[in-house]
Amino acid sequence: MPAARESLLEAAGAALCARPWPSVRMVEVAAAAGVSRQTLYNEFGGKAGLGSALVRREADRYLDGVDRALAAPAQAAERLAAVAEWTVRAARAQPLVRALLTGSWDADLPAAGRRAPAPGELARAVRDRAAAALTPGEGPQRCELAVRLALSYVIAPGEEPGAAELLRLLRQLSAPTRTAGVR
Structure with a gap:
């Protein structure tokens, strides 16, 4: 059914x-x-099974949003910023997504259950999806960096960053430094 x-x-x-x-x-x-x-x-x-299915569905919905951001017709950096922006928005709007991404479960939420991905697994799933959606030079590691940057906004909330702010930060973090290799 x-x-x-x-x-x-x-x-x-x-x-x-x-x-x-x-x-x-x-x-x-x-x-x-x-x-x-x-x-x-x-x-x-029972209730535990319903809660577990609800948690799994929210994980799937989060990953569907990641896929939409990665499929957008834009440059790699803009798509990565869109993933980061989606991560912040989804985690702030949905307590289950926030718990999945941070591993911070409280008594007001259903238990994660065996089928729910741990935070590291979810970050790796995003990285793997980025690897499939971006060319090798665009880097799945940059996508993992984008998600981890977004998680910093989830864990220590401040003003919600927009795509432009996230894009600027991602470019700064992934740009080679002038002093690299200089001793």
């Missing part, structure tokens, strides 16, 4: 936005999705 499954995940996500995960009731999620509670249990096995 793909439609029921997606409806249940949407309802669970909406419930999580409204209140902490421990307060989310399965009967309310099922009712909001327009399915029976038995359907919810058939799909996910």
